[in-house]
Amino acid sequence: MKFISLLLSALLYFTLAESPDGFQALVFSDQQATRFGGYSFRLAGPDQPDKPTTWQGPLTIATGEKSCDASVSLVTAVYAAQDFPYVIAVTYSGSSTHVHFVTIATCATQWTTYKAFTDGVDVHDNRLSILPACESSASDAASQCSSARVYQLSKDSAPVILRKASLQLTREKLGVGFWGQAMVSNPRTPQAAIVH
């Protein structure tokens, strides 16, 4: 009986693991639309036709006869989730990364577009993580660092900042926890410290 119960649990686990829930990155190839949830998504202007990493945009979203363009430029990733009415487009300009929430039905940007100085953006399941980053003017100088920001994503409302998770991710990546901007000596080392 116990064996059957374990077997059923294992079967249930693997079925769920094979059915991805939450956000996942759309994979784009040149000149071809990517289909997801009854919509097709196409990014124009790849940087290289064989293995694109950035697109000039726009992002075209279509279903049936209807189509619209989201005016996003220098796009590096688009994330979509089943049953969510928006996709997340990650773009950059200069040293800033932008995270846009694009309504699938209209291509309009909703809520605030997040702007960040970041080492990268991770969208996994229903969490958006903007990684912390640092820049220094010399190898022996303190770095000007931006904290991580972690948001909980939901279908119907604006992302909610998770301060504890943000602080934890900042501490995990940089060695010190803070919110916003900080001058940090020796970030990413055991000697990391906030400089006041």
Add this chain to the structure above:
Amino acid sequence: MPDTTTEITAQQRIINACEVEFNAHDNDCSGFVRAVSRDLGVTLTGLANDIVDEIQAAPWTTVPNGVQAKAQADSGFLVIGGLKDDPHGHVVVIVTGPLAAGKYPTAYWGRLGSIGKKNTTINWAWNSQDRDKVIYGYIALPPQQ
């Protein structure tokens, strides 16, 4: 009559410096520009926003657009393009090469969270809202030691 041999050498020196420094600074725009400048005998200090200020003051000379920036790079000057931002701006090294859309010059740059770009027009560094606001400054290379 300009000395064409010297001009070509200056252009190539700049590209060579970009190639030498790229791997070490491909994720750091200001570090890349500082390193390339240092290799060429020109001092730039600070982060990207500081560098944008520096290239707008003597002994640097500014030019108003990418077409003229390309012309100075083609003539063998060290040309830096940059745009201030909060909290961090962005800077690139303009090199001799084609213009995109007739106005965006070719450059090398590092970029945080990425690997920067080599020998690529700057419409891949800044988006359509920012790329026409880029500030360009140029300076003559000091003679080789």
